[in-house]
Amino acid sequence: MLATQQTPQYSVMDQFVESICYRAPENRTQWYPPLMRSAESLGKRAISADAAEDALAVLRKLEPDDYSEYLSAYYAEGIRRFGANWRYADIVTVLLALAVDLKPKSYLEIGVRRGRSVCTVASKAPACDIYMFDMWVANYAGMENPGESLVSSELDKVSHTGKRVFTNGNSHSTLKTFFRQNSDLAFDMITVDGDHTRNGAIEDLCDVLPRLKIGGAVVFDDICHPKHRYLEDVWKELVVNDNRFTSWSCADIGYGVGFALRKW
Ligand SMILES: C[S@@+](CC[C@H](N)C(=O)[O-])C[C@H]1O[C@@H](n2cnc3c(N)ncnc32)[C@H](O)[C@@H]1O
Structure with missing residues (x-):
């Protein structure tokens, strides 16, 4: 049973991430759900040494701060030792890993801060609308x-050419207004990394999940952060336990992260 009263209100989604979906030709039966990749298969790339090398390369292009300097040293040491x-x-x-296979044309992010995560997506999908x-x-x-201003100059450094909507x-309040005004917009990728309170994270997930395309990925950060331990339960309750998703997570080391791909 869900510990929360709030759940996402899904309706029929008719937009697809074509790069990882198979859709039967017109007048033929669509037997399977369209999604062709499991979260596990994409998770393998996310924990590969190549992904850590790539992550280090992205951070090196951006304006450093205390956290990114720590992370760069952490990546370099992990690669060197293991x-x-x-x-x-x-x-x-x-x-x-997701941006390589999904080739996103549209990405929504709650919680941008200094632009690290939007620049990560843009580094693999420079024409993506963000x-x-x-x-x-x-x-x-x-x-x-x-x-x-900082985020825009960071996006320039990774050669982002797509639309930027701040x-x-x-x-x-802003998401509800935005979705009311953009009733047909759906996204290839969505990251929820803003309000880290339990109720705030639930509300953000409930607001955005219905706008994820079939084959689209939702990413949820910090699921084993010591200050926000409840976030792993929120993620499980709203996404992992919902069979419309195939999901993958790493909640062992660091602050943890989960993602899921929408099947229907
Ligand atoms: C954890 S940081 C985002 C980190 C970023 N995704 C990255 O990977 O570098 C969280 C951000 O969410 C923003 N934030 C927190 N609560 C929010 C809210 N209720 N609405 C909008 N933004 C919020 C903060 O201003 C902060 O910039």
Whole structure:
């Protein structure tokens, strides 16, 4: 039984991520759900040594902060000590792996901060349209969080050419307004990494999940962060236990991350 009263209100989705879906020709029976890849198969790439190398390369292009400097040293040391046996994943290695196979044309992110995760997607899909939702909490995690201008200059560094749509403010009101005004928009990839309170994360997931295309990926960060231990339960309740998704997670080391692909 769900511990939360709030659940996503899905309706029929008629938009697909064509790169990982198979759709029967017109007048032929669509026997299987269209999704052709399991989350596990994409998760393998996310924990590969190549993904950690790629993650390091993305961070090296961006404006450093205390956290990214720590992560760069962590990646370099993990690769040096453990090589292909490391099997580490985080939001960056997951987004890299997903962007390679999904070839996203549209990406929505709640919780952008200094642009690390949007730049990760853009580094593999430079023409992708990116929809960014953040209230730019001052001094977030003890680091400057200046907003649009920094994120835009970071996106330039990874040669992003797609549309950039910034929606500034509290996601619990901005998302509802945005979706009311854009009733046909659905996304190839969505990341939920904004409000880390239990109820806030539930509300964000409920707002965005119905707008994920068939074959699309939702990414949820920090599922084993020591300060937000309940997030793993939220993820399981709303996504992992819902059979419309195939899901994968790494909740052993680091702060943990999960992703899921929508089957119907
Ligand atoms: C964990 S950081 C995002 C990190 C980013 N995804 C990355 O990988 O580098 C969380 C961000 O969410 C924003 N945030 C927190 N609560 C929010 C809310 N209710 N609405 C919009 N943004 C919020 C903060 O301003 C912060 O920039």
